[in-house]
Amino acid sequence: MPITPFKLERYYAKYEFTTRYMLSSSDCEGLTLNELLGMASKESLSRWQNLKLGYTESQGHPLLRQEIANLYKNISADQTLVAVPEEAIYVVMQTLLRPGDQVISITPTYQSLHEIARSLGCQVVPWQIRPAASGWAIDIKKLEKLMTPQTRLLVINFPNNPTGFLPERAQLDAILAIAAKHGVYVFSDEMYRLLELDPATRLPSVSDVYEKGISLSGLSKSFALPGLRIGWLTTRSEGLMQDWLTFKDYTTICNSAPSEILAIIALQNHERIVARNLEIIRRNIRLAGEFFEKHSRLVAWNPPQAGSIAFPKWLGAGSVDEFCRDVLEKCGVLIVPGTIFDVSGGYFRVGLGRENFPQALNQLGEYWRGA
Ligand SMILES: Cc1ncc(COP(=O)(O)O)c(C=O)c1O
Incomplete structure (x- = not known):
């Protein structure tokens, strides 16, 4: 039985290294080699x-x-x-x-x-x-x-x-x-x-x-x-x-x-690295909460209990796929729609582990202001 394409990985393969703002990445901000060796x-x-x-x-x-x-x-x-x-x-x-x-x-x-x-x-x-x-x-x-x-x-x-x-x-x-x-x-x-x-x-x-x-x-x-x-x-x-x-x-x-x-x-x-990651995640959860509160007619925010990812719900006009495609094309922000995970209902994935999360949110805010 042939294997079906891995939807998320194919989506990332297309956009990950050419898009400026990754708002859906599941990993935490990568450590540099120097940072890691500095701990050795x-x-x-x-x-x-x-x-x-x-x-x-x-x-x-x-x-x-x-x-x-x-x-x-x-x-x-x-x-x-x-x-x-x-x-x-x-x-x-x-x-x-x-x-x-x-x-x-x-x-x-x-x-x-x-x-x-x-x-x-x-x-x-x-x-x-x-x-x-x-x-x-x-x-x-x-x-x-x-x-x-x-x-x-x-x-x-x-x-x-x-x-x-x-x-x-x-x-x-x-x-x-x-x-x-x-x-x-x-x-x-x-x-x-x-x-x-x-x-x-x-x-x-x-x-x-x-x-x-x-x-x-x-x-x-x-x-x-x-x-x-x-x-x-x-x-x-x-x-x-x-x-x-x-x-x-x-x-x-x-x-x-x-x-x-x-x-x-x-x-x-590991304790030091995990603490550093949790600090980034906590800051980004706080920023996301404030940001989506301001845009509560468009998005129902839902913070995670654990991990570096949240799965809020799109409430605006059009489908979540259309929303994600438009943000990607118009302002270079990559957001993964829930349909990539075969989830209906308008959900999309937000990655909370990256340093440039505030800038990515800012881009999204600009997009909504211009829309
Ligand atoms: C739940 C889960 N398991 C496994 C993996 C695979 O990890 P890696 O991409 O490092 O092989 C991922 C990556 O996104 C994941 O989210």
Whole structure:
């Protein structure tokens, strides 16, 4: 079964590097190489300067895997696999799924989380995040009803891209209890974890608390280093780890040597990097709140609970697609319409992690003033 184009990535491929203001980017403002090296310990700096550019260990640099394991409670360095985040999704789906399996996937979400399963001949059943009186909500009873004897995998993504939704701990426990009852694996995309606006709402990593849990994380969002192309999978299942290692020999085999060393430096300074990103996000949430309040006849603003993305609703004339196309053409501001995530109802994605967010909002304000 051929794979369908990745709508968001095709949209970005067309506009990302030619558009002045990115108002929908999901990553946080990229750190410079100098900023990152400025955080390095003497030891790490020496590792960087004396790095030999040979092949690296397929599972990932042992020290990097130890730094990753330190972020978890019940995960050891041997229970981590370093890979590009998007590659990691591919490796898991390819090794775990067979045609005819049923996969329940949270929706909306990052397209590859359900599209790869579909391309493998699985029956993909969406489990919706729905708009609620304030913010977004999930229906746990509905999840129970979706489970069948054919269900092999449940895919979740909290904090969610694109809604910014984060369930409560009790809801996550209920989700995992349903998965356990049906013997289902859970793939948990945790790319935006650590960016909770209230740290008390942070959920545990699914790989820490669920035997058949697989967690994905990486440096692209919460760590502001998407260009390193470093992510990781964690699981307590030895069998899954062996399957992934076997499969990875057919994707990248091993990781970029410079990226691994820079990733070690990033993880050794993760609290500082995450705090810097949250500061940018908090400022931008405040600015967005004020801005959309002024334009409340055009947009219903809805701040996220966690992550670097919000998903407000377009209330103005015409469709959200027309609005996004017009802003792009007339004032060089890239906004991703919800239709790219197959969401109707006029939603659009706002990225809150960039330094030039105030200028992008200003452009949008000018556009509305001129309209
Ligand atoms: C939820 C989610 N998962 C995975 C990825 C993939 O990360 P990367 O582009 O760094 O491979 C993204 C990127 O936008 C994402 O938003």
